[in-house]
Amino acid sequence: MSPLGAVFRRELTLAWRAGPAAPLGFFLGVTVLVPLAMGPERVLLAQAGAPLIWIAAALAALMTLERLFQADLEDGSLDQLFLADASLTAIAAAKGAALWIVVGLPLALAGAPAVVMLGASPSAIPGIVAGLLLANAAFIGAGLAAAAVTAGVKRAGVLIALLALPFFAPPVLFGAADGGAFGPAFLMLAACAAAACALGPLAAAAALRAQVE
Amino acid sequence: MGRAKTSFRRLEGVSAPENLRINLRVEAVTIARGGVTLFAPASFTLAPGAFAALTGPNGAGKTSLLRAIAGLLRPEAGTIAFGEAPETRLHLLGHRDGLKSSLSVRAHALYWAGLLGGTAEAAEAALARVGLARIADLPARALSQGQARRLALTRLLSAPRQLWLLDEPAAALDASGKALVAALIGEHRAGGGMVVAALHEPLGETPSQTIELERAP
Numbered sequence: 205m206s207p208l209g210a211v212f213r214r215e216l217t218l219a220w221r222a223g224p225a226a227p228l229g230f231f232l233g234v235t236v237l238v239p240l241a242m243g244p245e246r247v248l249l250a251q252a253g254a255p256l257i258w259i260a261a262a263l264a265a266l267m268t269l270e271r272l273f274q275a276d277l278e279d280g281s282l283d284q285l286f287l288a289d290a291s292l293t294a295i296a297a298a299k300g301a302a303l304w305i306v307v308g309l310p311l312a313l314a315g316a317p318a319v320v321m322l323g324a325s326p327s328a329i330p331g332i333v334a335g336l337l338l339a340n341a342a343f344i345g346a347g348l349a350a351a352a353v354t355a356g357v358k359r360a361g362v363l364i365a366l367l368a369l370p371f372f373a374p375p376v377l378f379g380a381a382d383g384g385a386f387g388p389a390f391l392m393l394a395a396c397a398a399a400a401c402a403l404g405p406l407a408a409a410a411a412l413r414a415q416v417e
Numbered sequence: 418m419g420r421a422k423t424s425f426r427r428l429e430g431v432s433a434p435e436n437l438r439i440n441l442r443v444e445a446v447t448i449a450r451g452g453v454t455l456f457a458p459a460s461f462t463l464a465p466g467a468f469a470a471l472t473g474p475n476g477a478g479k480t481s482l483l484r485a486i487a488g489l490l491r492p493e494a495g496t497i498a499f500g501e502a503p504e505t506r507l508h509l510l511g512h513r514d515g516l517k518s519s520l521s522v523r524a525h526a527l528y529w530a531g532l533l534g535g536t537a538e539a540a541e542a543a544l545a546r547v548g549l550a551r552i553a554d555l556p557a558r559a560l561s562q563g564q565a566r567r568l569a570l571t572r573l574l575s576a577p578r579q580l581w582l583l584d585e586p587a588a589a590l591d592a593s594g595k596a597l598v599a600a601l602i603g604e605h606r607a608g609g610g611m612v613v614a615a616l617h618e619p620l621g622e623t624p625s626q627t628i629e630l631e632r633a634p
Contacts, residue, residue, distance in 0.1 A: 210531025214520070221519045280513025284572075286489055287509060289534045416489045 207290035208298045215302035222271070224307045227264040231311055234260040235318040246323055253322025254332065255380040260318070261311055261336055262372045265343035268307050269364050272299065272348070273355035273408070277415055282355075286416065292409035300348045300405060308340030319384070328384025335382070335390060338397040339375040345400025346371035349407035355415050371400070440464055441486070441580060441611060446495030447633065448481045454493060454633040455481060461628050465579070465609040468602055468623075470616045473630035479615035482630065483509065483582045486613065499580075507580035508533075512588075514569040518558035522549050525557060526571045535576030543574035547597065562589040573601060581605060583614040596621055 205213075238256050242249050276282040285295050315336040316329045324332075350368035354360035375396045381389035445458040455478030463469060471479045484490040486497055487509040499506075516525060523544065530540035544550045547567040552559075560568065566589050573581055581602070587595045599621030602612050606622075613628075614620070 205527070205531035205537070207532045207534065210528050213531075214517075214524070214528045217520065217524070218517060275517075278513075279515055279517065280511055281515035281517070283484075283487075283489060283509055283511055283513075284515055284529065284532060287487065287507065288532045290532075416484075417491065 207288040208294055211285070211288075211290075211295050212298040212302050215299045216306060219268075219303055219306035222268075224310050227267045227307055228310050228314055230267060231260050231264040231314055232318065234263075235321050239321060239323065249323040250325075254319070254324045254328060254383050256322060257315060257318050257332060257336075258339065258376045258379045261315070261339060262343060262369070262376055264311055265307070265340055265347060266365055266368060266372075268303060269347040269351040269368065270354075270361050272303070272351040273412060273415070274351070274357075274360065277355045282412065282416060285412075292412060293405045296348055296352070296405035296408040296412070297401070300344050300401070304341055304344050308337070308344060311340055312336035324384070331382065331384035331386055331390065334386075335379045335384070335393055338390075338393050339379045341397040342375040342393070342400040343368075343372055345397070345402075345404030348404040349411060352408035352411035352415065355412065375400075440500040441613075442496070442498045443482075443486065444496040444498075446482065446485065446497060447493045448478055448485055448490065449493040450478075450481060456630040457633050458495060459628065459630060460495075461626065463580075463611045463613065465611060466606045467625045468606055468612045468614070470619075470624035470627045471613055471630065472616060472627060477630040477632070479630060480512070480584050483584050483613065483615060484511075486580075487582055506578050507582060508573050508576075508578050509582045509584075510569055510573065510586055511584050514565045516557040516560070516565055516568065519556055521554050521556055522560070522568055523553040525568055526553075526575060529572045530575040533572065533576035533578070540571065540575040543571035546574060547571055548593075563591055563594055566590055567594060567597075570598070570601065573605070579610050581610065581612045581614075583612065585615055585617065587616075587618075587620060 235257065238253065239249055242252070273282065276285070285292060288295060312333050315333045319329050319332055320326060347368050350364045353367060354363045357363055375393055378389045378393040378396060441463040444460050447458050448455050456473065459482065461469065471482065473479055481490060485492045487507060526540040526544050527537055530536055544553055547570050549564065549567055557565065586598045590598065602620070602622045605612060
């Protein structure tokens with residue numbers, strides 16, 4: 205097995221054991237609570253609902269990041285990643301890809317019931333699910349870097365949020381802009397995802413080098 | 418298949434693959450932690466077959482020097498050079514075993530073999546060698562400290578690398594575990610490998626050289 209294949213398989217298993225249930229439950233919980241809080245105003249809900257999906261998705265993605273590199277730093281497995289026959293950037297990308305499959309994919313699919321619960325038009329479902337797939341890639345790409353920078357910090361959750369949320373802003377902005385249509389904002393969202401997937405692992409690798417010193 | 422064969426040869430300690438032959442040269446290396454220089458400039462060279470024991474009191478910088486040789490830590494001054502081969506051709510066995518409590522013993526061995534360029538066959542053989550084959554399906558959280566260390570030792574066997582950096586390799590091990598470490602080092606040397614081990618008490622295997630870290634002036 206190749207080094208990247210080994211990392212990818214291990215991270216899939218670990219992410220699956222840690223469970224996609226927590227971020228997924230959070231995401232669906234928010235989309236259930238919002239209509240309750242807004243009361244019977246269906247028009248207002250339909251307008252505010254779709255943008256709220258993006259905020260809930262961003263916060264749910266944030267939840268998965270804290271232990272991503274911290275656990276590896278604490279138990280010593282981070283050292284071994286430096287000794288692998290693969291670049292640290294590629295290894296970070298493999299970790300991100302595994303997280304996207306275990307958490308990003310179910311979160312995006314959960315966008316479909318969320319659209320319905322928030323009273324938006326069901327015709328928006330394909331656009332929002334596709335948009336969430338891209339947005340989660342952008343969140344995880346940026347989140348890799350934030351998680352690597354804070355790997356040595358105890359209770360890093362708040363710090364990760366402070367670091368990562370500015371980078372979450374563009375995908376949230378472009379995701380919510382089209383309201384589920386495949387317009388120009390969707391293309392900008394795809395560009396955000398591509399940039400985050402390319403730069404996030406690079407920044408994460410640089411931060412991890414500083415962490416092991 | 419060729420690689421598996423190489424790994425089995427390594428297990429029997431016959432010879433290391435020719436392309437892994439390197440030397441290690443450490444020249445006037447000092448390391449600072451938190452702005453304090455840990456030890457007086459250390460210099461030594463290692464040739465194939467050498468086993469260097471790294472000694473010194475607690476806090477002398479043994480772990481830091483090993484991590485610097487592994488490329489994880491930048492020395493304050495001095496040079497660390499490896500013949501011609503890239504510096505990743507080494508194993509580092511640190512204090513922490515790098516185990517994930519929910520993964521099985523076998524999953525760890527196979528993961529390391531994949532990550533470090535070994536084979537599944539070599540990983541299975543390594544599990545048998547360190548005496549964990551019988552409990553290979555247990556999760557790592559069920560292991561005792563000594564068993565966890567034995568599991569970490571499989572890294573050395575599942576991917577052939579010429580230089581082993583061992584940080585207190587016998588910590589937490591029982592008498593047979595210590596004998597196992599000594600035997601592994603002996604076989605590795607016989608195959609042209611090199612070992613640097615931070616030691617507090619002698620192992621069964623006699624070092625070819627001792628590096629005493631002295632306090633920085």
